[in-house]
Amino acid sequence: MCNLYIDKDKNSYMYVGQSVKRKEDLKFITGTGRYVDDIEIPGNLYIAILRSKVAHAKLKKVDYTDTLKLKGVYGVITGLTIPVENRPRNFPMAKDEILYVGHPIAAVLATDRYTAADALDYITYEYEELPAIIDPEEAINSKVKAVEDKDNVIYKRTYSAGNPEEAYDKSDVKIEEKIVISRVYQAPMETRGLVVDFQQGKLTVYASTQSPHYMRSFLLSAFGDKVSDIRVVQADVGGAFGAKMFPYPEDYIAVYAAITYRRPVKLINTRKDDMLSTYPSRGQIHKVKVGASKDGKINAIIDDLIIDLGAAWHGSYLADITGSLITGPYDIRNAKVNIFGVLTNKTPLDQYRGAGRPEAAFVYERIMDIVADELKMDPIEIRRKNLIQSTPYTNPFGLKYDSGDYKALLAKAESFYREMEQRAQELRKQGRRVGVGLSFYIEQNNFGPWESASVRLLSNGKVEVIIGAAPHGQGSETGVAQIVADELGINIDDVFVVWGDTDKISNAFGTYGSRSLTLAGNAALIATKKLKENIMKIAAAFMNVDVEELQYKDGKVINPKTGQVMTLKEIAEKVTSNVGGLWPYKAEPTLEATASFGLDNYTFPYGSHIAMVEVTEEGLVKVLDYVAIDDIGLVVNPMLAEAQVHGGIIQGLGEVLLEEMIYDNKGNLLTSTFADYPLPTAAEAFNMKWIYMEVGKSNAPIPSKGIGEGAPIGAPPAIVRAIEKATGKRITRLPVKIEDLAL
Numbered sequence: 001m002c003n004l005y006i007d008k009d010k011n012s013y014m015y016v017g018q019s020v021k022r023k024e025d026l027k028f029i030t031g032t033g034r035y036v037d038d039i040e041i042p043g044n045l046y047i048a049i050l051r052s053k054v055a056h057a058k059l060k061k062v063d064y065t066d067t068l069k070l071k072g073v074y075g076v077i078t079g080l081t082i083p084v085e086n087r088p089r090n091f092p093m094a095k096d097e098i099l100y101v102g103h104p105i106a107a108v109l110a111t112d113r114y115t116a117a118d119a120l121d122y123i124t125y126e127y128e129e130l131p132a133i134i135d136p137e138e139a140i141n142s143k144v145k146a147v148e149d150k151d152n153v154i155y156k157r158t159y160s161a162g163n164p165e166e167a168y169d170k171s172d173v174k175i176e177e178k179i180v181i182s183r184v185y186q187a188p189m190e191t192r193g194l195v196v197d198f199q200q201g202k203l204t205v206y207a208s209t210q211s212p213h214y215m216r217s218f219l220l221s222a223f224g225d226k227v228s229d230i231r232v233v234q235a236d237v238g239g240a241f242g243a244k245m246f247p248y249p250e251d252y253i254a255v256y257a258a259i260t261y262r263r264p265v266k267l268i269n270t271r272k273d274d275m276l277s278t279y280p281s282r283g284q285i286h287k288v289k290v291g292a293s294k295d296g297k298i299n300a301i302i303d304d305l306i307i308d309l310g311a312a313w314h315g316s317y318l319a320d321i322t323g324s325l326i327t328g329p330y331d332i333r334n335a336k337v338n339i340f341g342v343l344t345n346k347t348p349l350d351q352y353r354g355a356g357r358p359e360a361a362f363v364y365e366r367i368m369d370i371v372a373d374e375l376k377m378d379p380i381e382i383r384r385k386n387l388i389q390s391t392p393y394t395n396p397f398g399l400k401y402d403s404g405d406y407k408a409l410l411a412k413a414e415s416f417y418r419e420m421e422q423r424a425q426e427l428r429k430q431g432r433r434v435g436v437g438l439s440f441y442i443e444q445n446n447f448g449p450w451e452s453a454s455v456r457l458l459s460n461g462k463v464e465v466i467i468g469a470a471p472h473g474q475g476s477e478t479g480v481a482q483i484v485a486d487e488l489g490i491n492i493d494d495v496f497v498v499w500g501d502t503d504k505i506s507n508a509f510g511t512y513g514s515r516s517l518t519l520a521g522n523a524a525l526i527a528t529k530k531l532k533e534n535i536m537k538i539a540a541a542f543m544n545v546d547v548e549e550l551q552y553k554d555g556k557v558i559n560p561k562t563g564q565v566m567t568l569k570e571i572a573e574k575v576t577s578n579v580g581g582l583w584p585y586k587a588e589p590t591l592e593a594t595a596s597f598g599l600d601n602y603t604f605p606y607g608s609h610i611a612m613v614e615v616t617e618e619g620l621v622k623v624l625d626y627v628a629i630d631d632i633g634l635v636v637n638p639m640l641a642e643a644q645v646h647g648g649i650i651q652g653l654g655e656v657l658l659e660e661m662i663y664d665n666k667g668n669l670l671t672s673t674f675a676d677y678p679l680p681t682a683a684e685a686f687n688m689k690w691i692y693m694e695v696g697k698s699n700a701p702i703p704s705k706g707i708g709e710g711a712p713i714g715a716p717p718a719i720v721r722a723i724e725k726a727t728g729k730r731i732t733r734l735p736v737k738i739e740d741l742a743l
């Protein structure tokens with residue numbers, strides 16, 4: 001049973017605004033979820049991938065004669081290349097040039113997964129090693145090429161506004177810093193994988209993806225001439241965090257194998273495979289110059305942004321997101337960002353929760369604190385001095401921040417900061433190394449372009465909602481059901497939200513960019529309104545009156561004059577019964593409506609995080625207290641939103657203290673297991689409080705903005721500042737190294 005109560009302030013809603021318990025959890029807590037590895041198609045073959053152990057080489061020959069002799073081995077694929085925009089030249093497999101450790105070289109198909117994995121040992125490959133370039137800064141001027149015939153600086157773009165050089169020169173205080181944000185692995189609990197069901201001419205792909213429709217578009221452009229359609233079905237997904245958005249080599253190899261061998265196939269990454277081959281994220285270096293006046297006003301930011309793209313240039317869009325947000329929530333009119341997108345012999349780069357915005361926030365919030373320190377200013381004062389005064393506001397690079405009251409949110413944050421600072425002072429008097437940090441950040445979300453939803457009244461009177469978004473842990477089933485249940489005035493237990501099947505809804509996008517509630521939720525709302533209109537017409541026909549005479553209330557159509565009432569169930573039953581009869585009414589007997597919804601501007605939530613930490617003599621960090629405040633417009637379900645914030649803060653903690661993809665100078669990934677790549681666990685977790693404002697509404701009918709990524713944006717700068725205050729050591733690198741914090 002869900003919680004059910006009415007909020008007087010939101011009296012038009014029954015469920016929206018309430019912490020309704022998650023509808024999606026029962027199957028998981030009863031062990032009946034179905035992940036892609038739970039799916040078996042009779043006769044499916046298993047695929048294992050042989051990955052390069054060298055970072056850069058000319059592949060001369062692959063020999064798999066002995067492999068084919070093994071019992072249970074069905075075939076070997078080598079040299080498969082399919083041109084896909086922005087992907088490495090040799091995609092999905094190294095045909096001639098090997099570009100990174102982990103680059104697929106061969107794929108074995110076998111009757112079971114163990115045979116497939118063992119068979120990899122029987123493949124040999126000859127290669128001529130080429131010099132590899134691993135460090136992105138070195139790559140900029142190096143004669144060594146990461147990818148033959150390509151400039152290492154593969155992507156260049158400058159964002160410039162005002163007169164940054166002049167403003168910098170004239171500034172009272174000038175600061176130069178190098179800020180490093182390491183590469184990190186998204187670390188979903190479930191690794192990537194897919195099962196491809198081959199039936200003459202038709203392919204069904206079951207995948208661990210966050211966008212089945214996007215996957216289908218990519219696969220259709222590669223294999224569309226060989227099949228009539230590709231249906232992509234999203235299995236239950238054990239987290240994605242941005243890593244399961246765009247298709248990978250494994251997806252193409254599996255689909256190719258199914259079509260070529262005319263057999264269903266299955267490919268599930270081991271953790272090591274996943275860490276080597278999933279496109280990691282962040283990987284930015286900022287060489288920043290900041291000019292400020294004595295009173296703390298920031299006059300100019302000039303930033304050389306180097307992004308380590310790995311062996312393909314797909315990830316350059318992340319630098320654009322960072323660059324265009326480098327002034328954050330502050331009114332800084334002179335700004336310049338020179339982007340250098342650099343190729344290296346490492347796994348290509350992609351997004352991780354926050355996708356470019358955490359990197360920007362880390363830079364602009366470091367700037368605020370460093371300038372405050374230089375001027376001996378209070379960190380709240382410097383932020384207040386620079387904060388955007390009113391919205392809408394167009395930032396120097398043309399992004400229109402839509403709505404909100406930043407000053408009011410900072411004032412709320414200040415009260416927590418001051419209170420924690422007082423406590424910290426007491427603890428410092430006892431000789432403990434305790435510090436408090438605050439961050440203020442702007443989010444950009446609802447990356448579109450639009451999302452779709454269909455709403456169906458079933459013959460049992462219950463309602464099925466199909467959304468184009470593809471949630472995988474966020475809780476959107478509950479959020480969207482709240483919206484639809486309110487619009488129909490029915491019990492939320494009678495609303496079922498489904499998703500993740502390209503056969504159920506034709507065009508859609510998926511879950512990314514903290515968009516699902518706002519775009520899919522509003523599409524569902526509009527579809528529900530359309531459905532309601534038709535239900536009214538059908539009811540009018542059944543009651544033999546004009547539709548204008550009828551009213552709709554709480555799942556019933558009422559004729560106030562006669563007192564006649566028809567429930568949704570009665571209407572649905574009457575429409576769907578009487579097989580073989582006639583339909584003597586003008587109203588169309590359609591119990592389904594579809595709608596799509598998009599916004600003409602991104603939405604810009606904003607927020608503040610406040611952290612109090614203690615650092616031990618050995619350099620261990622413990623978070624003592626934590627408060628996060630967000631304004632995301634209308635909060636549909638505070639419990640779901642808060643859960644997003646909790647998870648995001650812990651991920652932020654991981655980025656600050658633990659997580660880093662470390663490569664040696666030959667391009668070997670030294671952190672390819674969870675033994676070398678620690679993640680924060682329940683042991684590192686701490687109490688946190690979440691507070692929300694609902695001032696900055698979006699223009700959508702349900703005036704929400706996203707919350708899925710705010711916390712990993714706000715957490716790192718707040719935690720880092722707290723550590724900095726506790727230790728007195730300036731921090732300009734993520735993750736922080738324990739040895740740098742020890743006494």
Ligand code: MCN
Binds near residue numbers: 240478515647709
């Ligand atoms: N919500 C709400 N009120 C709002 C906005 C959202 O109640 N005004 C609720 C929604 O109902 C939903 C949740 O908050 O339950 C997040 O919704 P939204 O902000 O629309 O974000 P998305 O559903 O689009 O999620 C995407 C976002 C991204 S981009 C990443 S990456 C991420 C994240 O969500 N990956 C996740 N959170 C994750 N959480 C889990 N468990 N697993 C992942 O892989």
